Amino acid sequence: MNPLAIREDFPIFQEKINGHPLVYLDNAATSQKPRQVLDVLRRYYESENSNVHRGVHTLGTRATEAYEGAREKVARFINAPSPYQVVFTRGTTESINMVAHGYARAHLQPGDEIVLPPSEHHSNLIPWQQAARATGATLRYLPLQEDGSIRLADVEAAVTDRTKVVAIAHVSNVLGTVNPVREIAAIAHRHGAVIVVDGAQSVPHMPTDVQDLDCDFLAFSGHKMLGPTGIGVLYGKPSLLAEMEPTYFGGEMIDIVELHESTWKEAPWKFEGGTPIIAGAIGLGAAIEYLSNIGMEEIAKHDAHLADLTVQRLAEIEGVTVYGPGPGKPRAGLVTFNLDGVHPHDVATVLDAAGVAVRAGHHCAQPLMRILHVGATARASFYLYNTEDDVDAFVAALKQAKEFFGHAIG
Numbered sequence: 001m002n003p004l005a006i007r008e009d010f011p012i013f014q015e016k017i018n019g020h021p022l023v024y025l026d027n028a029a030t031s032q033k034p035r036q037v038l039d040v041l042r043r044y045y046e047s048e049n050s051n052v053h054r055g056v057h058t059l060g061t062r063a064t065e066a067y068e069g070a071r072e073k074v075a076r077f078i079n080a081p082s083p084y085q086v087v088f089t090r091g092t093t094e095s096i097n098m099v100a101h102g103y104a105r106a107h108l109q110p111g112d113e114i115v116l117p118p119s120e121h122h123s124n125l126i127p128w129q130q131a132a133r134a135t136g137a138t139l140r141y142l143p144l145q146e147d148g149s150i151r152l153a154d155v156e157a158a159v160t161d162r163t164k165v166v167a168i169a170h171v172s173n174v175l176g177t178v179n180p181v182r183e184i185a186a187i188a189h190r191h192g193a194v195i196v197v198d199g200a201q202s203v204p205h206m207p208t209d210v211q212d213l214d215c216d217f218l219a220f221s222g223h224k225m226l227g228p229t230g231i232g233v234l235y236g237k238p239s240l241l242a243e244m245e246p247t248y249f250g251g252e253m254i255d256i257v258e259l260h261e262s263t264w265k266e267a268p269w270k271f272e273g274g275t276p277i278i279a280g281a282i283g284l285g286a287a288i289e290y291l292s293n294i295g296m297e298e299i300a301k302h303d304a305h306l307a308d309l310t311v312q313r314l315a316e317i318e319g320v321t322v323y324g325p326g327p328g329k330p331r332a333g334l335v336t337f338n339l340d341g342v343h344p345h346d347v348a349t350v351l352d353a354a355g356v357a358v359r360a361g362h363h364c365a366q367p368l369m370r371i372l373h374v375g376a377t378a379r380a381s382f383y384l385y386n387t388e389d390d391v392d393a394f395v396a397a398l399k400q401a402k403e404f405f406g407h408a409i410g
């Protein structure tokens with residue numbers, strides 16, 4: 001894998017930031033877009049644009065074939081048995097909300113439990129708070145180890161016959177921990193529970209095989225994997241999608257509409273009310289082709305290598321705290337840190353002055369920030385177009401920030 005050659009495909013790396021080359025290390029928030037995706041979007045609007053499914057004219061056929069072809073690409077990418085198990089949504093957040101509202105609420109009652117880690121992104125935490133509040137079910141949080149990892153023994157202890165839903169990120173957007181989803185799914189299934197996997201930080205960065213994971217639902221976002229904003233995916237097992245109720249209603253999704261009663265199409269279309277996210281889906285399909293041509297194993301190794309290199313380099317700087325797995329322990333391609341005594345927003349501002357883009361804040365994980373006893377953190381997150389030179393530039397800028405804020409260079 002040659003990140004320098006890959007960078008040539010991304011126009012945004014021609015940008016100068018405060019007079020410096022862009023060092024983009026905020027990929028956990030959103031990824032940049034290759035020309036191959038941008039060109040497909042332009043070509044769609046220039047030669048295929050139409051509404052889908054009902055038109056009998058040529059453009060409608062072209063757009064429908066492109067849209068449903070994107071669904072097939074997503075299904076192959078996650079090894080789903082059928083494209084009919086791939087629902088297009090606006091993103092991870094909408095996907096998880098659809099499960100919480102359309103499936104969980106119909107299956108939860110007082111005394112039932114939803115098991116999840118406290119480190120979840122708000123998009124995989126608040127929907128379950130709402131579902132618990134609406135149904136009388138209760139949330140049961142898993143304990144975290146010092147490095148943020150989750151022990152299977154603790155999952156075994158927490159998941160009981162009262163558990164109806166286990167909700168968990170495959171990769172934490174703050175800690176970079178990779179959770180043992182396959183094993184957790186087996187525990188959930190032994191107790192008759194379903195597992196909802198938040199794949200926002202895993203699907204873009206590593207091979208994902210929903211049949212191997214045996215997850216019941218999987219949610220992820222196209223904008224984090226070279227695709228446009230506004231497109232995401234909810235994967236679900238056929239029997240679960242069949243019994244799951246749509247959460248919004250209108251055109252496209254219906255079979256028969258009477259004045260007082262209506263019936264729906266089969267999944268996935270019953271969940272895609274209104275004009276669907278046609279261009280977004282087609283753009284996601286192009287992004288998946290780009291990623292697949294490079295190879296997800298290669299990308300996973302590359303991202304993890306840059307994260308490991310960063311952890312090693314930060315360990316050499318006195319006054320820097322790194323959160324998540326320690327040196328040499330498995331970590332996905334992100335590193336969350338703090339410069340002791342300096343607000344992460346100030347650190348990120350100084351880094352930006354040097355052209356280095358990192359994320360600062362609570363990363364939509366406020367309960368986790370409290371567990372870490374911090375109000376906020378900074379995070380560097382890597383992808384296929386980042387290089388070791390990016391790590392060097394980041395470390396140099398951080399040392400400048402340290403000097404600027406009055407720390408002696410360690």
Ligand SMILES: Cc1ncc(COP(=O)(O)O)c(CNc2co[nH]c2=O)c1O
Pocket residue numbers: 028029030090091092093094121123124169171172173198200201221359363364
């Ligand atoms: C683990 C996880 N789950 C869900 C979401 C929500 O995805 P969306 O629906 O596409 O917004 C994110 C986005 N995470 C981040 C967005 O910005 N910084 C982040 O860490 C995430 O990292």
